[in-house]
Amino acid sequence: MTWLLALTIWVTLSTGLYLTLSRDLLRCVLGLAIVGSGANLLLFLTGRIGSGQPPVVPLGETVLSQAANPLPQALVLTAIVIGFALMCFSLVLVLRLIERQRTDDVLDLRLAEPPGGDGVKPPLPTPAADAREART
Amino acid sequence: MSHPALVIAPVIIPLSTAMLTAWAYRRPALQTAISLAGVLAFLLAAIGLLQSVDAQGHLAMQFGNWEKPFGIAFLIDRTGASLVLITALMGTASLVFLLSDADPGSRHPLTLPLVHGVLAGVSGSFCTADLFNLYVWFEVMLICSLGLFAIGRRIDQLDGTFKYMALNLVGTLLLLMSVGMIYAATGHLYFGALSEAYATLPPGLALALLTALTLAFLMKAGAFPLFAWLPAAYHTLPAPVLALFAGLLTKVGVYTVLRTLGDVFTPAPGLLMEALGWIAVATMVTGVLGAAYHWDIRRILAFHIVSQIGYILLGIALNTEAGFTATLFYTLHHIVVKANLFLIGAIVWFWTGSYDLRRVGGLYAARPLLAVLFLIPALSLVGIPPLSGFWAKFLVLQEAIAQGRVAWTVAALLVSVLTLYSMMKIWMEAFWKPHPEGALAPVQGRIWPAYLATTSLAGITLWIGLAPQHLLAFAQAAARSFNL
Numbered sequence: 001m002t003w004l005l006a007l008t009i010w011v012t013l014s015t016g017l018y019l020t021l022s023r024d025l026l027r028c029v030l031g032l033a034i035v036g037s038g039a040n041l042l043l044f045l046t047g048r049i050g051s052g053q054p055p056v057v058p059l060g061e062t063v064l065s066q067a068a069n070p071l072p073q074a075l076v077l078t079a080i081v082i083g084f085a086l087m088c089f090s091l092v093l094v095l096r097l098i099e100r101q102r103t104d105d106v107l108d109l110r111l112a113e114p115p116g117g118d119g120v121k122p123p124l125p126t127p128a129a130d131a132r133e134a135r136t
Numbered sequence: 137m138s139h140p141a142l143v144i145a146p147v148i149i150p151l152s153t154a155m156l157t158a159w160a161y162r163r164p165a166l167q168t169a170i171s172l173a174g175v176l177a178f179l180l181a182a183i184g185l186l187q188s189v190d191a192q193g194h195l196a197m198q199f200g201n202w203e204k205p206f207g208i209a210f211l212i213d214r215t216g217a218s219l220v221l222i223t224a225l226m227g228t229a230s231l232v233f234l235l236s237d238a239d240p241g242s243r244h245p246l247t248l249p250l251v252h253g254v255l256a257g258v259s260g261s262f263c264t265a266d267l268f269n270l271y272v273w274f275e276v277m278l279i280c281s282l283g284l285f286a287i288g289r290r291i292d293q294l295d296g297t298f299k300y301m302a303l304n305l306v307g308t309l310l311l312l313m314s315v316g317m318i319y320a321a322t323g324h325l326y327f328g329a330l331s332e333a334y335a336t337l338p339p340g341l342a343l344a345l346l347t348a349l350t351l352a353f354l355m356k357a358g359a360f361p362l363f364a365w366l367p368a369a370y371h372t373l374p375a376p377v378l379a380l381f382a383g384l385l386t387k388v389g390v391y392t393v394l395r396t397l398g399d400v401f402t403p404a405p406g407l408l409m410e411a412l413g414w415i416a417v418a419t420m421v422t423g424v425l426g427a428a429y430h431w432d433i434r435r436i437l438a439f440h441i442v443s444q445i446g447y448i449l450l451g452i453a454l455n456t457e458a459g460f461t462a463t464l465f466y467t468l469h470h471i472v473v474k475a476n477l478f479l480i481g482a483i484v485w486f487w488t489g490s491y492d493l494r495r496v497g498g499l500y501a502a503r504p505l506l507a508v509l510f511l512i513p514a515l516s517l518v519g520i521p522p523l524s525g526f527w528a529k530f531l532v533l534q535e536a537i538a539q540g541r542v543a544w545t546v547a548a549l550l551v552s553v554l555t556l557y558s559m560m561k562i563w564m565e566a567f568w569k570p571h572p573e574g575a576l577a578p579v580q581g582r583i584w585p586a587y588l589a590t591t592s593l594a595g596i597t598l599w600i601g602l603a604p605q606h607l608l609a610f611a612q613a614a615a616r617s618f619n620l
Contacts, residue, residue, distance in 0.1 A: 020306070025298070032305050039312045046320035072319070075268055079312055082275045089282060090301055097294050112296040112372050122431055125492050 005045050012038035025094045025104045032090070036083040040076050047072035142188060143197040143210050145181035146220045146263055149174060150227075150256035158249040168235070171248040175227045178255065182217075182224040189217040190610070193617060196265070205329030211265035214614035215464055219262045219391060222471050225596075226383045227255045230376040233479055233589040237581030238486035241374025244287040251377065253280035254384075261388045265327040267315050270392065274311060274356065278304055281385065284377050285369060296369035303365035307355035314348040321345060327400045331619055334401045343405045350393060350408065357389025359449060360418040363442045367426060370441075371434040371491075375482030378434065382441050383475035387467055390448050398452060398460050399618045413453035417547045420446030424554040431493045433481040433566070436558055437474070440517065443551060444470050450548065451532045454539060460615035462531035465607060469516070469524040469600055476513040476593035480506070483586050484566055487576060493562065498571030507567045509587075512594040514559040516601065519552050524600035527608070 016038055019031025047069030055067040098104050101111075114123050141148075153174025160167040189195055194213040198204065212220070231251065234240050241247065257277030264270050285297040319325055321341060322333035334342060355362040366386070370378055397404040397412075423443025427436045448470065451463030481491065483506060488496040500507045516523035519530075529552065536545045600607055 020302075028302060032302065032309070035306070035309050039309045039316070042313050043316040046316045072316075075316070075319075078268075078272065082272070082279075085279065086275075086282075086301075086305060089279070089286075090298075090305070093286060093294060093297055093301065097298060100291055100294070109295045109298065111292040111294075112299070113368055122429065122435075124494060125432070125490070 001049050002045070005041065005049065009038050009041045009045070012041060023106045025098060025106060025109075028106070029087070029090045029094050033083070033087050036079075036087070040079050040083070043072055043076045043079060045072075046075075140197060142181065142185050143195050143212060143263070145185065146178070146212075146223075146259035147256050149178045149181055150252045150259065153178070154249045154252035154256065157252060158246070161245045164243070164245065167245065167248055171231055171252065174252060175224070175231050175255075179221075179224040179228050182221040182259075185212065186217045186221050189214055190613075205324050205326035208269050209265045209326055210263045211327065212263050213617055214610065215391070215394070215618075216262045218464070218468060218610065218614065219387075220259045222468055223255060223259050223262070223384060226380055226471060226475055227251070229475065229479070229589040229593055230380040232585050233376040233379070233482070234585075236486075236583050236586035238479075238583060238586045239375035239482040241377065242288050246283065246287055247377070250280045250283045250287070251380065254284070254380065258384050258388055262391060267318065267325045267327070267330065269325075271308070271311055271315055274308055274388075277385065277388065278308060281381060284381075285373065288372070288374065290372070293372040296372040300365045300369035303355070303362070307352055307362070310348065310355065311352035314345065314352055318345050318349065327395075331400050331402070339405065342401070343408060346397070346401055346405060346408055349396060350412070353389050353392045353396070354415065354449075355389070356386070357393065357449070358386045358419075358442050358445050359389075359415055360422050360442075360446070363419070363423070363445075366442060367435060367438045370438040371432060375478060375485070379475040379478040379482075382437070382478050383471040386441055386445055387448075387471055390445060390452075390463075390467060393449065394452050394460065394463055398455070398463075398615075402619050404455060409453050409455045412449060413541070413544055416446045416449035416453055417544055418446070419443070419449065420547060420551040424551045424558070427558045428554060431565075433484060433491045433493065433562060434478065436562065437477050437481060440477075440555065440558065441474060443555065444474065444517070446551070447529065447532055447548060450536065450544060454532075454535050454541070456535060456539075457612075457615045457618070458531070458535040458538070460618055461608070461611045462528070462535055464611040464614055465531055465604075466528040468607065468611075469528045469597070472593050472596050472600075473513040473516045473525065476590055476597065477510075477517065479586065479590045479593070480510050480513065483583070483590065484510075486581065486583060486586070487579060488566075488571070489577070489579075493565035495572060496566045497569045498576060500567040501570075502576050507563075509590055509594055510563070510567065512597055514563065516597050518556045518559055520556075522601050524597050524604070527601065527604040531608075 012034060016031045016034030019027045022028055051066050051068045053067040055064060055070040057064055116122055156170045157167050160170055189212055194211060196209060196211040199208045254277055257273050257280060260273035261270055264273060282297060282301055285293055285300060321337060322330055324330050324333050358366045420443050423439050427439035430436045448463055448466050451459045451466060484496060485491050490496050516525040519525040533545055533548055
């Protein structure tokens with residue numbers, strides 16, 4: 001069972017990393033989501049695998065035997081919620097970028113770092129980018 | 137204030153301020169008042185916390201009164217408390233600077249709640265003693281900083297946001313996976329229990345786990361070769377937020393490397409520390425060379441963040457009490473200096489209307505006091521005595537020489553010379569040469585809060601420089617309490 005899960009995690013992480021390395025914005029974000037799922041699966045595996053008994057102490061007893069480890073489940077739940085929020089944000093961000101730039105190619109996104117002019121000095125900022133109105 | 141409340145104050149106060157400022161969304165004046173009151177309360181609490189921690193060694197709290205090692209714990213020692221205080225100071229300086237008209241950005245109503253969210257994330261990371269909780273604070277920081285990048289809505293900001301997000305997300309996922317694997321190997325997340333369990337781990341497994349964890353932290357710290365997100369995005373931010381990020385965010389990554397390799401997982405594997413030393417040298421060199429190419433003040437300074445991270449990591453890689461002392465001293469000095477340089481850059485923008493050095497000039501003739509104000513942090517960054525940077529570099533290099541690390545020492549000294557070149561470039565172009573259009577155009581706007589913030593930060597730099605013994609004694613006490 002552990003090996004099966006390990007194989008699943010390996011496949012998930014490889015798929016995610018392959019997509020993340022893509023130049024396509026949407027694929028990159030989807031790849032990150034899949035890597036996130038792989039990380040969650042890994043967290044899930046960090047408890048013991050095997051017992052399906054709920055970690056609830058019966059009335060009158062003080063010690064649990066043969067129960068599942070509840071901590072990784074709490075950790076996974078936290079990670080899923082955080083990952084979900086980040087995914088929503090990044091999808092909106094990517095859609096906005098594609099909408100504004102009419103391209104989904106990362107190589108065309110050189111707005112924050114415009115490519116060099118003569119190779120010795122970086123290009124001068126456009127007067128519009130310097131203007132007070134543009135920065136306030 | 138009683139102690140239990142003091143331990144959670146660094147997190148509770150910024151979080152409540154974030155909530156209250158979000159609630160005052162439609163009333164800018166009220167929102168600003170709440171924000172300033174919140175950050176001043178944070179500052180007072182941080183001072184109180186530092187005093188108690190200095191008297192008692194450390195303060196701890198187990199949430200929900202679970203016995204150690206179960207449950208989530210906060211444990212604030214001298215290192216954590218001093219970093220919380222510097223976080224509060226930087227928050228105050230940035231929020232005061234935001235009152236001026238020097239590049240304040242769009243003044244979007246969500247700016248203030250997000251800034252307080254970042255402060256909560258940063259100080260949460262400094263306080264926690266639980267590995268998974270640390271991951272959560274990293275995510276709080278990441279989400280709030282992404283918001284601050286994106287709310288400007290300019291296309292270059294969105295572009296920067298994407299690059300910042302994609303690379304940082306890989307970092308946090310790597311962190312999450314390493315935390316999971318460390319839990320699987322040891323069965324613990326609490327620092328104290330991890331420290332004990334580490335001794336029983338097989339060396340090969342320990343090296344693999346710690347390498348993954350350190351790699352994730354180094355990505356956050358902006359170390360070579362994983363710093364691409366930093367110069368790609370930082371310069372798109374409005375100045376006060378940029379100064380806050382430049383001062384604090386990468387330093388959280390550095391702090392976590394120090395905490396894990398210097399305090400929790402000790403003695404750290406020698407191979408990892410050796411690698412960290414060379415990474416530190418590569419970080420210094422690439423950062424300073426990147427800065428030499430640029431002509432935009434913000435982009436020059438952004439690359440210098442990377443370069444200075446190298447010096448701080450070098451202190452950790454030396455792996456002795458003196459090395460950790462130097463790291464803490466360097467971090468505290470560097471946060472103040474770096475944030476101040478970005479803020480002064482924004483004042484230059486205010487008077488001249490551009491950040492590009494080819495478009496500005498003549499400021500020494502027009503504003504001689506601003507020129508002096510710039511020289512204090514600039515020369516401190518280089519390490520000219522008697523400013524604070526000299527003592528910081530002296531401490532790192534003294535220990536490097538004592539350990540016979542000639543290559544690391546020579547590299548660090550050469551990088552200092554190149555740093556001097558960058559700072560003199562800004563000095564010659566922005567202050568010394570005449571303005572390209574003859575004279576400065578007159579500007580309208582409120583600038584006194586900007587001067588208030590930058591002068592206070594310069595005062596701290598001067599204080600550390602002229603009387604380093606106080607901070608040095610404190611940093612030594614902090615490093616001594618580490619679990620070496």
